[in-house]
Structures are given as C-alpha cells and as structure tokens.
Amino acid sequence: MKYESIQFERRGAGAWIILDSPKNMNSVSSTMLGELESVLKECEADSSVKAVVLTGTGSAFCAGADLKNVLSSLNHSEPGTKDFLDMFDEVCGLLRKMPKPVIAAINGLALAGGLELVMCCDIVYAAESAKIGDAHSNFGVFPGAGGAAVLPKKIGLNRAKYLLFSGDFLSAAEMERFGLVNKVVADGQLVEEVESFVEKLAAKSPLVLRRMKEVANASVDQTQDAALRHEMLHLRQHVRSYDLAEGLKAFTEKRKPEFKGY
Template identity: 60%
Template sequence: MTEAPPTLSVERMSRTEWITLQRTDQMNAMSMQMLHEMTTALENAMSDDAVRAIVLTGSGRAFCAGADLKEVAGANHEPGQPDLLDLVDHTFGLMRDGPKPVIAAVNGLAMAGGLEMVMACDLVFAAESAKLGDAHSNFGVFPGAGGAAILPRRIGLNRAKYLLFSGENVSAQDMMDWGLVNKVVPDAELHDAVQAFTDKLADKSPAVLRRMKAVANRSLNVDEAAALSEEMLNLRAHMRSWDMREGLAAFNEKRKPQFRGY
C-alpha cells in the first residue's frame, strides 16, 4: 500500500520552527493525518531547546478551511479510538498550553476550524488579503474548538454572534480592529514580518515567556485578586531562576544577556 504524502512541512529558520500546512488542493482542511502530523511537529518543537517560537501557516490561497468535512461525514472509528474531534482537542491544546509562543501567519482564508486554529495561537499576523470567519452555520455544523466558546472573548459577544450566525468572512483588517489579529502586513511581506518578530522573541528569556503565557492564559478564568496572586507567586519563583540573574547581570554590565530558559 502506497504511503500517503505528508500534509505539512516543517522548516527551521534561525530559532523559529515553521509548520506549513500543505493540503493545498483541499484548502488545507484538517484531516486525521494532518492532525497527527501537527501533534508530532508541535511536540518536537516544544521539547527542543533550540526552538524559541513556533509559526503555523498555510500553503496556497488558504490558511485552513476547517475540518475535512468529507472525512468527518465518512468517519467510521473503532470504539475507544480517538476521532477527529479528539485530535483537534489535543492538537489545539498543545498550541494553547505549550510552553513556547505560537504565532499564526494567516496567509489566506481561515474559516470554521481554521479560525479556531488561529484562536489557539498566542499571536496572529495576517496578510492583507486574508479573510477570516466562522463558517460552521453554512454547513449545519456546530463548532467544537472555540467558535462559540472563545470567539466572544476575543472580539466581543455581538461581533462573534454575527460571524457565527451569518457564516460570513471578514477582512484581516476588520479582525485587527476587533482585536483578534495583532498585525496586518502586505501579502508579500508576511513571512519576513513574522520571522523578524520571532527573531526578536528568540532573544527573550524562554522562562519569562513561558511563565507569562501560562499566567496570562489563566487570568481569564479567575478574578483579579487571584490573577494577581498567581502572578506574584510566579515572580517569586522566577527570582530564583538563572535567566533573571543573567538578565540583571547583563543590564549592570551593559551587555546582551545569554538566557538559558531556566
């Protein structure tokens, strides 16, 4: 039996791991195979000390058009075996909760599960021509990775309901104005803009970024007093780290710090 071709590529550029979805003819729709490969790529990057940031992007005219609905419709899984939704939950969880910054470089259309993938990333850069939206209602499908649960937190309840109910896509600029996208750049400059940004991240303390990500994520689920308490606990732990001592020493000695991530 012929082995299926890979659904994504992984490339190391400086200290950034680029994961590029490559089901171009299917608009990079998520299949079981793609999710398995994404999990492997993410786990490898998260555990590699040489990698300081991870970028997800797509090939062709789409970032990701969501789940492969043909595969969903024809799914026939053995009892006890993970299905596509289980894999989505695990893969997106790695992106949200993993110790390293994950950046979406939205090169084109991001809809339904593709929009949910964007929301699982820490930061979002988008090409000017990119369109984003939740298309679940167009196909009678209910979201399962953040469309209804997380989108209102990102862009506000009324805007989220509009996208959820209508199934329409909006421009990257609109999504930046609404707070989901961090930066919009000309299409031809997307890759270089993201790489330049992650090169800056690579010079930061991995320990600081890891703790910042964890505390910031959890702050949405607790009240202000609890969030401040957790921040203080993390600061006290961080004060014993190599990276903080090295950062302060570098400041006093007027040199560039050499962080180790612990």
C-alpha cells in the same frame, strides 16, 4: 521525516509548521491532525525552538475541517480509539499549552476550524488579502474547538455572535480592529515580518515568556485577585532563576543578556 499534509521547517530559532494541502484549501484531515500532533510535541521538547509559526500554502491558511473525513472518522472509529474530534481537541490543546510563543501567519482564508486554530495561537499576523470567518453555520455544522466558546472572549460577545450566525468572512483589517489580529502586513511581506518577530522573541528569556504565557492565559478565567496571586507565585519562583540574575547582570554591565531558560 516526510509528511503528507504539512511541511515542517526550522528557520533559525523558529519552527515553521506549514499546512500543505492546497488543493483542499488546507482543510484539516485526520492525517493532518496526526502530523500536527507529532511536530507540536517535537517543538515542545526541543529547547532550541524559541517560537512556533503556523501558516499555510496556496490561497488558504485553512478553510476548516475536511467534512467528508470528519463524517467517515465519526462513523467508522473503533471503540476506545480517537476519532476526528478527539484528535482536533488534542492538537488545539498542544497549541494553547505550548510553553513557548505560537504565532499564526494567516496567508489566506481562515475559516471555521481554521479560525479555531488561529485562536489557539498567541500572536496573529495576517496578510492584507486574508479573509477570516467562522463559517460553521453555512453548512449546519456546530463548532467544537472554540468557535462558540472562545471567540466571544477574543473579540467580544456581539461581534462573535455576528460571525457565528452570519457565516460571513471579514477582512484582516476588520479582524485587527476586533482585536483578533495583532498586525496586518502586505501580502508579500508576511513571512519576512514573522521571521523578524521570531528573531525578536529568540532574544528573550524563554523562561519568562513561558511564565508570562501561563499566567496571562489563566487570567482570562480568574478574578483579578486570583490572577494577581497567581502572578505573584510565579514571580516568587522567578526571582531564583538564572535568567533573572543574568538579565540584571547584563543590564548593569551594559551588554545583551545570554539567557538559558532556567
């Protein structure tokens, strides 16, 4: 299928979603959101996809929303239809709830809505030259996909307020120290590093990764006791799975396990 604002590629066990509107610094448009929704649903349904990678072309990962498109959508949407904000919220929900790992590969600027897309991902790789910031305040725009609501949980309240209020862009290395970025790599090594990580994930049980992601995500808004109960519930279910039996058998037989995801 041909897309207008993204590329969608299968590379081994990974599904690569590449934001591809470099003249607009990969700004998010309604068209892009519709295409993202389609491919994310495809990735979720395809059991051969073991991990999803989100990256960009050109000098930006994503410089935020296309503000002209946002205003047009909000001013001209028909009653009962989705506007830009609805669509962005749905795409972010698909990323957060994807039952397999989602990796952000930040190739350049990740600002405002671009940062919010990054925060929806499970693992974040960033090129050395990447710059990351909120930037909403620079244009009097209020965030709506996690800038103010999720960023404090990711990097701490005071650091989040600094990014939100100042609109400054920080380096990938600084954001790694803040805890948002997992790994900073040389600019020319980003794709190779992420592909290697996808291969590592592909060897794991997709069932255990899905359950780990669900429990870890839920734990952020739970008490420790509630999170532990949630974990035990999943463990009780997991002990009856094929993948656990296969993993233990492979360990005993000193071979690599062959997981099936159930």
